[in-house]
Every structure is written in structure tokens, then in C-alpha cells.
Amino acid sequence: MTSRPTSRTPTSRLPALVYVLAAGIFLMGTTEFMVAGLLPDVAADLNVDLAQAGLLVTAFAVGMVIGPPVMALATLRLPAQATLIGALAVFAAGHLVAAVSDSFTVVIVSRVVTALATGTFWATGAVVAAAVAGPGASARALAVMSGGLSLAVVAGVPLGTFAGQFVGWRGPFWMLAALTVPAIFAVLRFAPRAAGNKQTRVAIGAEVATVRSGRMWLVLGVIVLAQAGFLGAYSFISPLLTDRAGLPAVLVPLVLVGFGIGALAGTAIGGRLGDRRPLTTVAVAVSATSVLLLILAATASHSMVVVGLVVVVGATGLGANPVLIAQTLQFAGHGSRLASSLATAAFNLGTATGSALAATTLSSSLGVVGPAVLGAGITVTALIPLALLAARSRSRTDTTTSSRVEPTRVAVGVS
Structure with a gap:
């Protein structure tokens, strides 16, 4: 009997989960960059000037700088699958809140919360993608995952901006919230279940040591x-x-x-x-x-x-x-x-x-x-x-x- 290889060769197929994670990054990359093209509509609808509307971009950036390390420790006791699903759920909720709100302050807060969810998904997803691909294909798996961001620039951002010109800036927010639902089910289907709390409690000290x-x-x-x-x-x-x-x-x-x-x-x-x-x-x-x-x-x-x-x-x-x-x-x-x-x-x-x-x-x-x-x-x-x-x-x-x-x-x- 021949033993199965412990690591993937550069030519072997990547697990389906890697592509699921790339799809999630596609949605998150779309929302990160799409907003810049919607700022004039947002400003007019929420009765703020264009400079104030630009804070929607800044708020997301600040959330992506500060949020990931904080959320990494905050979710460390959660299994990776639960963390990914939770991040997607918060991402969807943030877009729903923004889509129905008439308050610029609420929309700003929703952008920060969405950024926290994005950072959490990125950080956890990168670890999971590298782990399921194996040491011989980790960079390739992360390239596929990062490709979701590039695809967002190629297709997601132009389509979102184009849709916003016809149905208003809230339309793309509804669209992203809806598209997150199949992503959640895909993570449920393909992501492995992690071990319980006993192991993660031991890992907290080691996590900080890294x-x-x-x-x-x-x-x-x-x-x-x-x-x-x-x-x-x-x-x-x-x-x-x-x-x-x-x-x-x-x-x-x-x-x-x-x-x-x-x-x-x-x-x-x-x-x-x-x-x-x-x-x-x-x-x-x-x-x-x-x-x-x-x-x-x-x-x-x-x-x-x-x-x-x-x-x-x-x-x-x-x-x-x-x-x-x-x-x-x-x-x-x-x-x-x-x-x-x-x-x-x-x-x-x-x-x-x-x-x-x-x-x-x-x-x-x-x-x-x-x-x-x-x-x-x-x-x-x-x-x-x-x-x-x-x-x-x-x-x-x-x-x-x-x-x-x-x-x-x-x-x-x-x-």
C-alpha cells in the first residue's frame, strides 16, 4: 500500500475551500473600493458634503488597520469555521444597516464594523487557506485567495459602481448583503471544524509569543x-x-x-x-x-x-x-x-x-x-x-x- 503525500505538489489541485475564501474576499474587496465611486450619491442622499462622505473610505481603512489584531485575539477561542461564518454574517449585517439608514453617523459606524469583519475574515481565512493547502502550496493558495481582491478590482468594483448609477448607492449594499448568504453556506459546507476550547486556551499564550x-x-x-x-x-x-x-x-x-x-x-x-x-x-x-x-x-x-x-x-x-x-x-x-x-x-x-x-x-x-x-x-x-x-x-x-x-x-x- 502506498502512503498518501503529506504536502501538495505545485501542480496538484487546491481544496475547494480556498476558492470559497477567495469568493468571500471578492465581496469584501468590492465593498472596500466600490464606495469611492459612490461618494457623490452618498453625499447627496445623506445631506453631507463630498469631503465628509470621504470619511466612509477613511473609516474602513482605520478599521482594517486596528481591527484585525484585536479581532484575532477576541476570536481566538472560536473555531475557525465559526469565526469565518461570524465575520461573513457581520459583514452582511453591516451592509443591511447602511442600506436602510438615513443617518450618516450610522453609515460611518457600519463601515467600521464591516471593516472589522473584513479584517477578521482575511486573517482567519489566510491561516485556513495555508493549512488546507499544505506547506508545499501555501503561497499558491494565498495567491488564489488574494486573487479574489484582484477580481474585485476587475469586475466587482465596476459592476457595483455601474449598478449604483442606476438604482442609487444603496442598491450595491443590498446586493453585497445578499451575495454573502451563499458564501456562508459554502463555508459551512467546506470549512473544517476546529477543536474545542481546551486547545485554544493553551494556544492563547503561544499566539502572543508568535x-x-x-x-x-x-x-x-x-x-x-x-x-x-x-x-x-x-x-x-x-x-x-x-x-x-x-x-x-x-x-x-x-x-x-x-x-x-x-x-x-x-x-x-x-x-x-x-x-x-x-x-x-x-x-x-x-x-x-x-x-x-x-x-x-x-x-x-x-x-x-x-x-x-x-x-x-x-x-x-x-x-x-x-x-x-x-x-x-x-x-x-x-x-x-x-x-x-x-x-x-x-x-x-x-x-x-x-x-x-x-x-x-x-x-x-x-x-x-x-x-x-x-x-x-x-x-x-x-x-x-x-x-x-x-x-x-x-x-x-x-x-x-x-x-x-x-x-x-x-x-x-x-x-
Whole structure:
């Protein structure tokens, strides 16, 4: 009788649960980015100005930075399946409350609550996806899961914004709440049931201990810097396309769809390469993104070149993300919800910080190409913690090899 392999090969099929989790991320990515296109309707309907309506974006970002680590510890005693279902249920409820409310304050609160649910689902889902895929395919599984976010950019956001133009901003909120219901049943069907409270009580101390890993914090540093540079530049890509490249505003959504397609391809390629050469994959993606952002700034007046670069930058800028999540889980110990939540928070911290810094360059002499130039400079600094990580990993490998060889050498000398 032949034994079954304990880990999946890069060519084996991933469990259905990974795709279910990707579907959940698709819904959550749609709500995160779709709201920006609905702000004028929200402002008019709720009698606030556009700047106030923009707080809906800020509220979600704040919830995604602070919420994941807090919720990871708060839900640690719950089985993973229950945590995922609870996050989806709260996500749906948050959208229902927003859809029926006439109070801007209530809608703001619902966005924060929705962000907490999103962060919880991301953090727990990443751990579950990596676990069910096995160590040989964890980065690929996380790439599929992250692909749900890229697909949201490609399809979910444009469709949600388009629907909002015809039925009002509340329509997409109702739609997302409804689509969450089959996602809940799918998680019930495919997610494994976790062990009981006795084991999770023991795990709480170990969970906190996972954040002491120096290598894990270096990975988080790479995430913050790479994300701040790349998404800081992306946040202001629309004015670059219209004001400098000369594209009609009506074509900008199509360019952003191209960006999403590039991101989808990048996460798939990065996930496949990242299981074999994780640090090399991240280094190539970060370096390429920095160089491409500089080229984007230098060729900003050539519309066709800019469009092509936006698509490629989407691939390199997001291609390393599943690898970085997998590395965070590896150095903290697979199964750590807290470590996964810190990765989620790091991505959103980088996004918020990068966008704020990039905004300051618009009033400089660089104008609309300022975010791309600054983004290139910030992104390349991610190579510093990455180099330190590579050095520490190599040092630990050499130490382990030495400790294994030394007893053999002494034994031979004694004999």
C-alpha cells in the first residue's frame, strides 16, 4: 500500500475551500473600493458634503488597520469555521444597516464594523487557506485567495459602481448583503471544524509569543514599505492619466480594469514562484515595481505607454503579496491568527500612509507625477528589511547545518 503525500505538489489541485475564501474576499474587496465611486450619491442622499462622505473610505481603512489584531485575539477561542461564518454574517449585517439608514453617523459606524469583519475574515481565512493547502502550496493558495481582491478590482468594483448609477448607492449594499448568504453556506459546507476550547486556551499564550519572531517583523516591514510606495502611487493614478497622459475621463475605468487584470495575473504567478523561491520572488517584484514607477513618471505624457505600464505595475505591485503573507505565517508558525492579522493590518497601514504621503507631492513641482516618483523611492526601501531577512535566514541555516555537522566531526576525531 502506498502512503498518501503529506504536502501538495505545485501542480496538484487546491481544496475547494480556498476558492470559497477567495469568493468571500471578492465581496469584501468590492465593498472596500466600490464606495469611492459612490461618494457623490452618498453625499447627496445623506445631506453631507463630498469631503465628509470621504470619511466612509477613511473609516474602513482605520478599521482594517486596528481591527484585525484585536479581532484575532477576541476570536481566538472560536473555531475557525465559526469565526469565518461570524465575520461573513457581520459583514452582511453591516451592509443591511447602511442600506436602510438615513443617518450618516450610522453609515460611518457600519463601515467600521464591516471593516472589522473584513479584517477578521482575511486573517482567519489566510491561516485556513495555508493549512488546507499544505506547506508545499501555501503561497499558491494565498495567491488564489488574494486573487479574489484582484477580481474585485476587475469586475466587482465596476459592476457595483455601474449598478449604483442606476438604482442609487444603496442598491450595491443590498446586493453585497445578499451575495454573502451563499458564501456562508459554502463555508459551512467546506470549512473544517476546529477543536474545542481546551486547545485554544493553551494556544492563547503561544499566539502572543508568535509576534516575537524578528524575521516575522522584517516581513511586516517589507509589506508596509512596498505597499506604501506602490498603492500611494496608485491612489493618484487617475489624475496622471487625465491631466498628464491626456486620456478622456471615460476611459480611466477601462485602464483600471487593465490594472486589475495585471494584478490577477501577478498574484497567480507570484503564488506559484513563491513556494519555491519566496525571497527572490519578493525582491524581483519590489525592484521591478520601483523601476516601473520611475518609467511611468518619465513617460507620463505618452498615453499608450502609460496604459501598458499601469497593467504591468498591477502585476508586479501585487504579485508579491501572497508570498509575503505566506512568509509571515511561516516565521510566526503556521496557524497563527494574530500573525496573519498583523499582515492584514500592515497592508492597510502601508496603503493609508502611502496615500497620505503621496498626496503631499501633488502641490510640489512634480505635480501629478509626484506620487509615482515618491512611490518608487519608498518601494525600493522595502529591499532593506528584505536583505536583513535574507541574511538572518542564511545565518540560521548555516547555524543549523553547523550544529548537525559538528557532532559527526568530533566523533570521527575521537575514534
